[in-house]
Amino acid sequence: MRVFALVFLILIFSLPVQAEELKIARVEVRGEINEGTYLTLQHAYDFAQKEKCNAIFVVLDTPGGVLSSTQKIVQLFMNSEIPVIVFVPRGGMCASAGSIILLSAHIAVMANGTAVGAATPVNIGFGSPTVEKKTVNYIAGYVKDIASARGRNPEVAEKFVTQALTLTAGEALKEHIIDYLADNEVEAIEKLNGKSVIVNGREITFNFDSYRVLNVNKPIQASIYEAISSPQLSAILLILGIYLLIFGLTSPGLVPETVGAICLILALAGLGVVNINQIGALLVVLGVILLIAELVTPTYGVLGAGSVVSIVLGLLVLFNEPLMPESFYDAFPKFVAGIGIGLGGIMTFMIIKVAQIRRKKSSVGEVVGLSGDVLEFSNGRGFARVRGEIWRIESDEELNKGDEIEVIERDGLKLKVRKIERRGRADKRDSKMDEKSGEQD
Incomplete structure (x- = not known):
């Protein structure tokens, strides 16, 4: 009976292990790093969780970007429950903020003909282009801690900030900044087979004989924030x-x-x-x-x-x-x-x-209540001089040239007026006085 059991166990363990299909969520990050970039990667992470993907594959091509958004991306990668692979393609850039993102990946891959580094802070605006020493020290310490947490060379990573160090892909591999080289995405994925990574304290080994790539599109919200930020x-x-x-x-x-x-x-x-x-x-x-x-x-x-x-x-x-x-x-x-x-x-x-x-x-509109003289008038309409300006007038009364009028309403450039009787009565009094003086003569 013992011999039978022993033979059964030997047969079981000698059977070939069936490798599972590797499901990968692929997302591209190109251009300046900003809030839209973070939202895109967060969307990719949520998509990978929903589709039960085994890894997130990030194609990175960036000259740098916003520090706050970079920190959010690093936090997302460092706390990810899914292995994150960052690949810098041939002809792509990985400078400044991009180098920090590359360091935070579980697996960092670069193609030949690319470079990484040059993360020295620079001041914007007029005056000296250098920034305060405390800012340099903060970012240098931040980058050094990220490299240490991922098992990469912390001293070299620190020089990205303090000395603007730039490494070619081959130099980055030699200095233990990246994990391996790959000339294209297919090679980068195939070289994952057999590699192990630590994800939140647990070891994950990639073991597959086939893989499937699911492309993740940029959400609308990310496109909006990418523009306005x-x-x-x-x-x-x-x-x-x-x-x-x-x-x-x-x-x-x-x-x-x-x-x-x-x-x-x-x-x-x-x-x-x-x-x-x-x-x-x-x-x-x-x-x-x-x-x-x-x-x-x-x-x-x-x-x-x-x-x-x-x-x-x-x-x-x-x-x-x-x-x-x-x-x-x-x-x-x-x-x-x-x-x-x-x-x-x-x-x-x-x-x-x-x-x-x-x-x-x-x-100009303050003409209501002012007085003026009629220049000409017929059929209820005419012209008058008010405050030294000539206006078109209307009146329900019959007016004659020389009559004194008062503005009672304004409609645009047209005035509604009424006749002032005081001047008329004064004219009559003057006329009567002239008649009396004539009689006396």
């Missing part, structure tokens, strides 16, 4: 929102206020997911106050010009994002200066002119 678009929306709302106050109407409110809401939604410099925000608020002051107490454009300058300076230092692409730090100040001065100057000029016209119209 862009510093360039947020700056445009903020400028339009401010000026259109003020324009609506000076010239009430449904369209300017509605469009301005929508632009301002979208701008604030975008600004809510990026790091904001308080000094920049105060300068923008000061610019709004100066423009309102120009409308209340006209200074022939002095305060209006100060408003434009204050808003532009505020936008230059408003975005406090140290991990954006290198090209961004050069292009963004020029973009903001051009858009701010151009659009802000035009809108300020229009607002001031409209306010002046409205004040003039208000002044």
Whole structure:
């Protein structure tokens, strides 16, 4: 009986183990990292859980991006219950914020001809391009901890931040920053076979003889946030929102206020997911106050010009994002200066002119109760001189040239008038006095 049992166990364990099909949720991340990127990856994670996928495969091609969104992505990967594989394809970029995301993956893969690193924080706006040492130290420590948690070289990862170190794919493999090289996605997936990873304290070994890739599309919400969280678009929306709302106050109407409110809401939604410099925000608020002051107490454009300058300076230092692409730090100040001065100057000029016209119209409209002289009149209509200006008049009374009239109502450029009898009676008294003096003579 024991011999039979022993033979049965030997047969059972000697049978080949049937490998399961590997189900992979694939998602692409290209361009700047922002809130839309995080929402896309969160959507991919939810999709992988729902479809019971064995792994999430992220194709990463980015020059950098928003720090707060990068931190959310890192947190998502570090706490993921599903293994995350990040692959940098041939010709792709993995710099700044992208290098931090790559370090946080369970398995990091790069194609030959790519590079990783250059995550040194940079200051946006005028002045020195360097940032405070405490910011560099914080991000360096943050990156070092991520690398250590994933079993990667923490000293080299730290140099990405402190020394702007950049490694080729081969150098990254040699320095234990990535797990292996692959020239394409197929090779990257096939090389997973037999590899083991630690996912939240439990070891998972990839064992498969076939695999199936499920592509995850970008959700609409992510596309919206991807657009409005862009510093360039947020700056445009903020400028339009401010000026259109003020324009609506000076010239009430449904369209300017509605469009301005929508632009301002979208701008604030975008600004809510990026790091904001308080000094920049105060300068923008000061610019709004100066423009309102120009409308209340006209200074022939002095305060209006100060408003434009204050808003532009505020936008230059408003975005406090140290991990954006290198090209961004050069292009963004020029973009903001051009858009701010151009659009802000035009809108300020229009607002001031409209306010002046409205004040003039208000002044011209104050003719009710004034008196004037009839220039000509027939069939209930004619012309009169009121306050040195010639107006078209209407009256239910019969008027003659030279009659004194009083304005009782205004309808656009037309006045309704009535005859003033005092002047008529005075003329009669003067006529009687002339007759008496003639009789005496």
